[in-house]
Amino acid sequence: MSLRDYGWDEHFAEAFGRLHDAALEPARVTRAAAAIFRVRGETYHGQATLAGKLRHGAATSAELPAVGDWVALRSPSSGDPRIDAVLPRRSMLSRNVAGKRTSEQVVAANVDRVVVVMGLDRDFNLRRLERYLTAIRESGAQPLVLLNKTDLCEETDARAAEVREVAPGVPVLLASCKYGDGVDAVRSHVGAGETAVLVGSSGAGKSTLINRLLGEVVQPTRETREDDDRGRHTTTHRELFRLPGGGLLIDSPGIRELQLWGGESSLQQAFDDIDELARGCRFRDCTHGEETGCAVIAAVESGELAVERLENFRELQKELRYLEKKQNESAQRAEKKKWRSIRKEYRRFTKKRGR
Template identity: 45%
Template sequence: PRDTTFVRKGVGRSSAPQLVCANVDVVLAVTTCGRDFNPRRLERYVAAIYGGGDTPVIVLNKTDLVDDIAGRVEAARDAAAGVAVVAMSALRDADLTPLAPYLAPGTTLALLGSSGVGKSTLVNRLLGEAAMATGDVRGGDEKGRHTTTQRVLHRAPGDVVVIDTPGMRELGLWRADEGLADTFPDVEAAAASCRFRDCRHDGEPGCGVAAAIEAGELDADRAASHRQLERELAREAIRDDARLARAREAEWKAVTRGMRTRRKLNRKLGLKDF
C-alpha cells in the first residue's frame, strides 16, 4: 500500500494526475542558490510534498555561486515556515554532513527540482560514485544541462534508498489543499479573520489577509502566491470532477450497451430477460 505519494497534475493540458514517487520518508526539494532561486517555486514544491503526506526538506545547492548564503537561507525559511533548509554545494563541499540527519539506515529519499539544479551531482555524492550522468554548467544562466530523463532508484551506502527524478519544467498541484494550508499557516491564520467565509482576498471588504498585509504582518508576495495556488487547486478540482463525470457516463453507456446486446440475444434464442 502507498503510505505517502508525490503526485502532480499532468503536464500541459492534461488534467490527469501523474504519480512521481510513493512511500518516501523524506523529499529533498533541490534548488539553486544562483540567479534561478525563486521562493515562490519553493512554496509550490513544499505544498505538493505536504499534500502527499511526505516530509519536505529544502536543499539550497550551489552555494558557491553566491556570497550572501544566509540571505538565501532566510528567504527559503520565509517561504516554508518550519521546513528544514540545508545549504550546500554538492560539487564543492568536502562531505555531506548537512544531510546527515536524513541519511539514517532504512531511509528512502526522493530528489525533486527543476532541470539543472544539481540533483544528479547530489545523487552521485550520496552514492559515492558517478552513477548518474551530469551536464556542464551553462554560463548564461548557471544551470547544468538536463541529464536525467527517467525516475531511477538507487541503493546508497548505509542502507539508504535514493530516488532521482527528471527535472520538472512545471509542477501543477493535485489535491494538495492540506499541503497548501501547511505551507501557508500565516496566510491561513489571517484568512480566518475575514468577514466573509468565501472571501477571495482580492479587495473584498473586511478581508483579514489585506489587513495583515497593511499592518506589515504578512508579505504581499506570499499572500499573492497563496491566492494563485488556491485558485489553481479550485480549477483543477472542477476539471477533475468533469473528468470523473465523463468516466462515469462512459461506464454507464457501456453497461446499457451490454444490456441491449443481452436482450437481443435473449430474443433471438427465445429466452426471457431477467
C-alpha cells in the same frame, strides 16, 4: 543484501502476505522507464516487465508501478520476471501531467522525505519553492530544503533566512555539492531504510549530490547554460540508489514547473500563516482578493505578509480549484460512459430475448 536494506518493513510484509501466492516474490522498483522496470528483490535484481493483468487492469497510469514502489514479482528465476501487483503505497509525491486532460503522475512512491534542491544562483526562487512545499504537504512525506552552490553566493545566510520565512518548520541546509561542503548533513536526514527523493530544476545539482553521497560517479552531470544558469536536462529517469550509510536516495529529472496534484488542504498546510490570518476575515469563503473585511489583505497592507506570497497563494489556489473541476468532469464522463455501456448491454439482451 536484504529487503530491509531497501526499506522493507512489517507494513509491506503484511500487504504482501495478503496476496497468498507462493510463486510471488517482493521487490522494490529502483528504476522506471516507459514499460521497463528495474527491481530489487531478495534473490533477484534486474529488469522486469508488467504483467498483462496489471497493465490492462489499471484504471489510471498512477496505479502502475513508480520508482520506490514495492511490487509482487512473478517467477523472477524463469528469465521473464513480471510485475503482478503494486503493494499499497504509504506515501507518494504526485504531479499533474500538463496537457488537455489532467492526469496524475507519481514522481516517487513510499518516500519519507522530499528534498527540494535549489541553486543559490539564478535558480533561487521562493515562489517555486512554495509550489513544491504545497505538493509535498500532499505527499505524506516530510520536506527538506537544500540550498546548493554556496560557493557562488555571497549572502547565503540571508537567502536561508528568506527560505525559512516561507517554509516555517522545514529544515534548511546549505551546501556546495560540487566541492562537498555541507553534504554530510543530508545523510542525517535520511536514516537507514528511509527513502528520500530529490526534486528541483534541471541544473540545481541533484545528481552531483547523489555522486557525492555515494562516493562515486553513478549519475552523469552537465554544466548549466552560462546565460541563465538553466540545466540541460541531463538526468532522464528516476532512479533509486542506496547510500553507504543505509539511506535510499532517488534522483529525478529536473522539472521546469511542478503542476500540482491534490486538494486544497495541502495549500492550507503549506501556507499556514495565511490560513491563520484568514480566520479573521469577515467572510468564511473569503478568497483574499477584492472582499471587504479581509484580514489577509490587511496583513499585506501592514507589512506583516509579503504581497508576492499572497499572490502565489491565490494562484496555487486557482490551480487546485481548476484541477478539482476537471477531476469532477472526468468522473462524470466515466460515469456516463458506464451507463451507456450498461444500456447497450441491456438492449442487446432484450433483443436476444425477443428473437
